[in-house]
Amino acid sequence: MSLFLADEAATIEFAGKLHAALPEDTGGWTILLDGELGAGKSTLARALIRAYGHSGAIPSPTYTLVEPYQLPYVSIYHVDLYRVGAEEELRYLGWNEMDEGLRLVEWPDRAPQLAASADLRITLKYEQQGRHLDIEGISERGKRLASKLIS
Ligand SMILES: Nc1ncnc2c1ncn2[C@@H]1O[C@H](COP(=O)(O)OP(=O)(O)OP(=O)(O)O)[C@@H](O)[C@H]1O
Ligand SMILES: [Mg+2]
Numbered sequence: 795m796s797l798f799l800a801d802e803a804a805t806i807e808f809a810g811k812l813h814a815a816l817p818e819d820t821g822g823w824t825i826l827l828d829g830e831l832g833a834g835k836s837t838l839a840r841a842l843i844r845a846y847g848h849s850g851a852i853p854s855p856t857y858t859l860v861e862p863y864q865l866p867y868v869s870i871y872h873v874d875l876y877r878v879g880a881e882e883e884l885r886y887l888g889w890n891e892m893d894e895g896l897r898l899v900e901w902p903d904r905a906p907q908l909a910a911s912a913d914l915r916i917t918l919k920y921e922q923q924g925r926h927l928d929i930e931g932i933s934e935r936g937k938r939l940a941s942k943l944i945s
Contacts, residue, residue, distance in 0.1 A: 795944045800924040805834050808927065809841030815942050820868050821894050824911065825937075826902035829918035834925050836902040838916065839872050844896065846870060856899070857885055862895075869895030875904035884908075914939065 799805045803933040810859050816823070821879040827835040840852045846865045855861040869890040878884065889897075902908050902915070909915065914935035917928040931937030 795929045795940055797927050798921060798924060799834070799918075799927055802837055805837045805918075806841040809838050811844055811943065813845035813898060816940055817935075818867065818887070820896040823913050824897040824908070826909065826913060826915040826932075827898060827900045827914070827918070829925075830920070833918035833920065834917060837873075839898045839900065840841050843870055843872065846896075846939065859894070862892075871895050871897045873897060873899045875899060875901040876935065878904045881905045883905060886896050891910075912936070919930075 797808070799808060827839060829835055836854060843852055843863055844870060846863075848863050848865055848870075853861055853871070854870050856876055859874060859878065861872045863872070866917060869892075872904035873887070873892075875884075878887075878901075881904075884928075891945045899908065899912075902912070909932065913933045914929070915928075915932060917930070918926075919926045929940050
């Protein structure tokens with residue numbers, strides 16, 4: 795599935811649709827957010843975290859690597875692997891301890907083995923003044939969600 799997002803508002807609107815399509819309990823889900831610098835990965839992650847009910851600040855996880863949010867129905871872990879050099883560093887992030895929550899991962903290509911256990915890959919690309927978004931289901935439940943978003 796693929797669509798054009800003309801501006802930041804369209805990216806935020808898509809996050810709302812994604813939230814509506816995800817199951818109520820998204821514990822254990824992993825969504826990969828791919829795309830080059832400034833493609834809109836954080837914009838999408840922030841809007842999704844807000845859609846889950848967070849109203850405070852959403853700092854960039856670029857330096858902290860992980861920003862956790864304990865929300866009423868789910869824990870969300872906003873992860874940015876940009877500065878992660880080696881896959882072993884994932885261990886220091888406490889990756890396995892985040893498995894009760896929803897993991898949103900920017901720069902997932904820094905740890906290619908993540909793709910095997912993820913549910914969805916969202917890829918953002920520059921297109922004219924806006925962005926082109928691709929969504930690909932990886933797990934079975936991720937594939938079901940991707941097809942739900944098309945209809
Ligand atoms: N659909 C869109 N069309 C045009 N601009 C957009 C769109 N979505 C987001 N933006 C803008 O893109 C800029 C960069 O966004 P953002 O920080 O989310 O990117 P990022 O992919 O997380 O970057 P980084 O690689 O540095 O983490 C922001 O100014 C945001 O407003
Ligand atoms: Mg970002």
